[in-house]
Amino acid sequence: MKRIISYLGAKVNLYSFLEENIINNHNKKENNLFIDLFAGTCAVSKLIMEETNWNIYINDLANYSGILFAELEMIKLSKEKFDKIPKILEELDKKKLIEDGDFFNEFSMNGKPKSIKNKEEVFKKKIVQKTEQEYKESRMFFKEEVGKKIDTIKKGIKEKYESGEINNIEKDILMLFLLNYANKNSNTTSVYGAYLKHDLKKTIKPFFENELIEYLKKKYEKNKNNPNEIKKYNDYAENMLLNISPRQNKEKVILYMDPPYSTRSYEGNYHILEYLCDFNFNIDMIKEDSKTGQKKDKIKNPFVSKKETPKIFKKIIEESMEKANHLYISYNNEGLIKEEEIREIIKDINEKKE
Numbered sequence: 001m002k003r004i005i006s007y008l009g010a011k012v013n014l015y016s017f018l019e020e021n022i023i024n025n026h027n028k029k030e031n032n033l034f035i036d037l038f039a040g041t042c043a044v045s046k047l048i049m050e051e052t053n054w055n056i057y058i059n060d061l062a063n064y065s066g067i068l069f070a071e072l073e074m075i076k077l078s079k080e081k082f083d084k085i086p087k088i089l090e091e092l093d094k095k096k097l098i099e100d101g102d103f104f105n106e107f108s109m110n111g112k113p114k115s116i117k118n119k120e121e122v123f124k125k126k127i128v129q130k131t132e133q134e135y136k137e138s139r140m141f142f143k144e145e146v147g148k149k150i151d152t153i154k155k156g157i158k159e160k161y162e163s164g165e166i167n168n169i170e171k172d173i174l175m176l177f178l179l180n181y182a183n184k185n186s187n188t189t190s191v192y193g194a195y196l197k198h199d200l201k202k203t204i205k206p207f208f209e210n211e212l213i214e215y216l217k218k219k220y221e222k223n224k225n226n227p228n229e230i231k232k233y234n235d236y237a238e239n240m241l242l243n244i245s246p247r248q249n250k251e252k253v254i255l256y257m258d259p260p261y262s263t264r265s266y267e268g269n270y271h272i273l274e275y276l277c278d279f280n281f282n283i284d285m286i287k288e289d290s291k292t293g294q295k296k297d298k299i300k301n302p303f304v305s306k307k308e309t310p311k312i313f314k315k316i317i318e319e320s321m322e323k324a325n326h327l328y329i330s331y332n333n334e335g336l337i338k339e340e341e342i343r344e345i346i347k348d349i350n351e352k353k354e
Helices: 011-021 043-051 063-068 070-076 079-093 102-107 144-162 168-184 210-223 237-242 266-277 309-323 339-353
Strands: 033-036 055-059 230-233 253-257 326-329
Touching: 011 043, 033 043, 043 055, 043 070, 063 070, 063 168, 063 266, 070 168, 070 210, 070 230, 079 144, 079 168, 079 210, 102 144, 102 266, 144 168, 168 210, 168 266, 237 309, 253 309, 309 326, 309 339
Parallel strands: 033 055, 033 253, 055 230, 253 326
Antiparallel strands: none
16 A cells, blocks of 8 residues: 555554454455544555445545545546546646645745744744755745645646546545645644744756556556455444444444544644645644644634543444444544443443343
């Protein structure tokens, strides 16, 4: 699997466990439904598509999760439409750079962030590159050229989508390349909770990456005849489950959940990617005078509270057990709820049913 972004709690590390405990315990060719309740980078769903003929539903609150899902959803495209993607990428790549876009100004070196009113307070310390070039009044998530490229490509994709030239899946594949470009050229260690205080001396990776297009071509050719029903949701887990209709015939529902465990919201570590993947992004979404450009209105995350986490766990597990024949849970041992508590919740639910 090709990793587009580095992610906290990367589930690629669970592949052998997932194969042994989920995939190998069910008929791979049956018309089962697999629900990936907290999809993140869609790593688990990618594995399911590779190994089975199951239908796949993913859910995640993050916009970038839906973009990463394009690797699965692209099998819905006709061969003709898929083959046009490289030409569109080349066309976008040649566009003249926008000089004064929001992404450049807000998050890039030499930008002029309008969301920062009190520059002296926010940028107390002089940020100096090794060449002594100063970035006194700009955030440093990206080099200047990268920030301008992001504005240019994103505008180009949006125009093509809104004009009807490309459909939703084509749009997401193009955005996948932009997400890949931004993440590979970010001036961070991995997450976006902070940026480096100096300009990394590294060559800017291209937007149209041949390695990525060749990877997607192989995946498309392998899976284009796959009978999977592919569907994505962008909602709280409990709401997504309520919206799933009861399954017909003998189809089994296999539900997998790996809830957030960190006391720090994922949103605070990947907010820049959220802005990137949101066509409705505007600077009013940014909290005023936030050094790293955090969101003004953050999504409520119930998994960061010792008091609320067991409650939401119970609610989601109850609904999962109503909708699924098989429920699998993985959870980090550093999380706010312990394995014994999870087992107690399930035991309590079962006893009430008897």
